[in-house]
Amino acid sequence: MTSSDVVVVGSGPNGLAAGVILARAGLRVEIREGAPELGGGLRSKALFDSGVVHDVCSAVHPMAAAARFFREFDLPGRGVELCRPEIAYGHPLDGGRAGLAYGSLTQTCEHLGVDGARYRWLMAPLVEHSQSLVDAFLSDLRRLPPDPLALLQLPARVLAQGTSLVWRQFRGAAAPAMLAGIAGHAIGKLPSLTAGGIVLLLGHLAHVNGWPVPRGGSRRITNAMADDILAHNGILHTGTPVTDLKELAKFRAVLLDVGPRGLVDLAGPLLPASYRRRLEAYRYGPAVAKVDFLVSEPIPWANPELRKAGTVHVCGDQAEVFASENAAVRGRLPDRPYVLLSEPMVADPSRGLPGKRPVWAYCHVPNGDPVDPAAKIRRQIERFAPGFSDTILASQSTTAPQIAAYNANYVGGDIATGAVNLRQFLARPVPRWNPYRTPIEGVYLCSAATPPGPGVHGMCGYFAAKSVLRNEFGITELPSLAPLSLVGNGGTA
Template sequence: MSPPVTLDVAVVGSGPNGLAAAVVLARAGLSVEVYEASAEPGGGARSKRLFDSDVVHDICSAVHPMAAASPFLRQFDLDLCYPEIPYAHPIDEKTTGIAYADLDRTCARLGTDGAKWRRFMAPLIEHSDEITEVLLGDLRRPPRPRTAAYIATRALAATVNSFRSKEAAALIAGVEAHALGKLPSLIGGGIAVLLCHLAHTTGWPIPRGGSQRISDALVADIEAHGGRVRTNARVADVRELAHARAVLLDLAPKGVLDLAGPLLPQQYRRALEKVRYGPAAAKVDFLVSEAIPWREKELARAGTVHIGGTRAEVHAAENAVAAGKRARDPFVLLSQPMAADPSRGLPGKQPIWAYAHVPHGDPLDPTAAIIRRIERFAPGFRDTILASRAIPASEFEAYNANYVGGDIAAAAVTMRQVLGRPVLRWDPYRTPLRGVYLCSAATPPGPGVHGMAGQHAAERVLRNEFGYRPGRTRPVS
């Protein structure tokens, strides 16, 4: 005999998508509880005072272009800090690509490629809301032909990358590398289309006080609408939640199999088992005594720095990692939070956030490799380090179970796994189990702190499980 239903919705996992789903459902008047295995909510959006009580470090995500652009997160009054330079890319000892928030300033620095950069960016900037809506959508509604054309032509152009200057080519390649996969690719080009133009529109901000503030805002909204977030509350079997009318899983496919595998139909279970996980991140948090001593002084004002060298060097490193090999000179993504948010530390104590792309499950401590990569462009960085903490790829899963083998995208971002994420179904959020839905980064629109997968999944739950229709003020019982 089934237990009585005493709860409308249970959400497993309190990453940005799980919290977003809970927000939507609690606002609709449903009783909602979020179950989080860790001691604090947030998933990939958490912060800690690792080495000093005055210095806040972001444990996973640090810079949030998608949060600033997200139709869901833009509903919240997030306190975001905007660096003058959203991202930059040192190429060699004398050459650096810099993407200023100001398009004119960026084009002027790119010289002969400035006009081409403007032609590439201008339509994206002009139609940014439409493009963002498509790329952060559920991928089930066809975009308007004009919007589709802007996205497709520029994704292809980014893939071909016909810029003549090393600076412009590297600026595109560094953003392509956020795909964590083989390059060049249309997926990398699509990511470049989104993130490159956002640098000149809604920006690449850093939350004041750390990424945890985004999670805190969502938790506060859930609680304000009668919901509850339970920490240290691990769910081992989906049947533990039989008291809920609907269940949403903010889990990678591996986690879904752990909770519900024996209950799933064979075909769906096998499809989840076939999901591929991609290359990994290996991270180091540094506490330093002063700002990084960059050769190129402009880099001190960049919120994000891509350390990868030329376009060819970025591609070579990413392709080695995609093939399961350690790159000789790995691509490193670095954030300097205090370039935008001085409250994150003190003059003699500053946080630096950096990760290298490495093969899936790599157990190697990345500290030496990351320091070496930074030192190439900032001699003397090593001497500023007061403390550091490394998380090899093989240990990332212990921090967040969705990061299987260190894959921070919750599943490889390939063309097949974008079109069918996590499996090929018209409604990717709905599982074959009655009332059970997926809402993680393994569903459209994929990784990033945007909450949109949670919103899309919650809308399905409202419609399918509670009879909600546009125009109704409350779901039906």
């Protein structure tokens, strides 16, 4: 191999996953990151105190324990501890009530009372076939999964959660609110078939591997992948933005961890007109606006069981969640926003100091909306945790335009790198048999704008790297991703 086989532009989880695989295959890999540090959406920093770790973007990682790339990469085997709270996620309701997703499916069903049997019908078969279903959800959509029979569990359940049937599934308020809170992760119209699929994927994982946080922050996942690339002779560059694809002409293969707009900006006239038009027609969804809080004590939830939940969907009942999310889709700022909140010290006490704790919270707003979300987010939390405001020592807001400035893939503040609707789920970013391979020879996409879409799972990079190895280097067998320490103990590297 030459000294310049492959370059990966962008060091988000997909770019790094691709880099790991390609370096493991014996190629000379370079990573080019325009920001001063690696990670994209997997960064952590001390915002207010050097002893308190805040996750800048993604904070909670159910797929870091479940997705195929990370199963093979083996984060625990590399010293990255995934700390699992007793309650994966909670959903407060007015009057001190709450929906609670315990690690135990049985305990969750018991908590739901009259709706426990229906919740078990929804989740139990998914828990039983979890790995097969995760691999199906996080596939490249080009071939049948190894266990196609497991997919028979999905159609009735997707319809139950992704259509108007969702209003008639349960008798109480807790179960539909819980599932609506997961549907909010779709960052789009509710109900929808894509949101129904997300409910099933994330919902059942609460009872399998949980919704863990990495001890020490999300940056630990970034560091593990970067270390592996370096251990296999890769080169990492930070603070080196790429502005023109022609800068990369010396490389035999180029992988771009960028969205459609980024590809157009980089490639310009090199793209065929028809492909470029389809990229320009790609649609973006609602945005995220975020507040990081430094607080003096655990959040004083009215329902004390919520103090065991690492993630809390802060909104009212199912109808309120749907109304809030649909308002953002229609370009209106909700009065009572759906707030996604993480209190990492529930599972990882190392994140803070006595009397100083990080809290991470964001809401969904219209794409590009410049309004500071702090007041509305604080009021929503205070609604279900009276006295929360009195615990705030400091806070920092990040508006949707600032989210977009932080990461060019987040157009208008859309952290999903494009609307997750049915059309853009099935043909992401454009209708094409190999969505990773662009019409430019040797140039590939590996961002969340390709299948299987957003999330910290590494699978967009996994499939893009697989395509590069086959098409550019004639390598058909993927290398082992096991930690080097496992060589001689059942692993190969």
